Amino acid sequence: MGDTQKPVNLRIPGPTPCPEEVREAMSRQMINHRGREFSDLFSRVTRDLKAVFQTQNDLLIFTSSGTGGVEAAVVNTLSPKQRVLGLSCGYFGDRFADIAVSYGANVVRLRAPSGFGVDTDAVESALLRDPAIEAVLVVHNETSTGVTQNLEAIAQIVKKFDVLLLVDAVSSMGAIPVKTDAWGLDVVVTASQKGFNVPPGLAFVSVSERAWQAHERARMSRFYFDFTNAKTSALKGQTPWTPAVSNLFALDVALAKMLHEGLEGIYGKHRWIASYTREQARRIGFRPFAEDRYASPVITSLELPKDVHAKQLIHALEDDYGIVIAGGQGELEGKIIRVAHLGWVSTQEIDETFEAIKKILFSAKNKTVPT
């Protein structure tokens, strides 16, 4: 891949490593964000993002992390006291619901057992049982557990009811198929530092016609993330507030690369490297945490053998091998490790990771380190 500056094998689910051309774009001189060059750039990245989202819906760009985009989806389409169904199979699903709660929504939660996606029949029963529900919140790829939900099936069920579907696709967009229009997804959120291989700082949000109608009725308080403001400015090729200009330079380059490679190729590569990663993990005796049918194409979570201490393993990988993996989040801290293969990654980096884990565990056995 011809990059000289990749000293660390960064196997976390974002920020993902950025190719050299993307990093170089970040160092360009500033331009006028109210000028013509900017509006050309803004129109181009908006068009290319729509191609990745597979949508003709409006596509809004915010300067924020992914959470800002998720919050934008909530506050622009919902009202306090409104009944909302929050689907969750982990930390990010819980957080989506927590955001809605913090703005006053009346959230019913439907949780899947750890390692599973939410059962689609359970979604249907929940909607049948409670006709007051007006919106469903779902995380497509639950980064904390390495579970990818069957978003298409969930969307099919939600569409049988007159209910809005808000999707956190932060760690899936650009790596796992998300067919925004074909699946009827009302608001879809992602961020620059995951599947796009762009530094953190931008959130992207698509808004369907139905979501715009909900927006007109939505009474949650909002200012910075207001959709109407963002759209009015976007029509002039601008943003309401000063955007992260450098990140947009980088995004422009990254999107051109992605579309040149082709989405199907990128999706296929992720599926392949995910199954390769699971195979390598099993080979050294680690059990995948996510059920096979929910296994994420972008991140593999692994149960730790009883005698292995998560922090010690993670620190040894970083200190002795320059390999950075993730631990568990929330209640899974200390119980699992997570190896990301999102975006710009090669099998060599996966091989290195498991070779190093094997060596660390072997030397630990021979030294009887305290666990």
Ligand SMILES: *Cc1c(COP(=O)(O)O)cnc(C)c1O
């Ligand atoms: C990374 C991530 C987010 C948002 O993260 P930020 O740190 O706010 O960018 C939200 N949802 C999922 C599923 C994620 O993986």
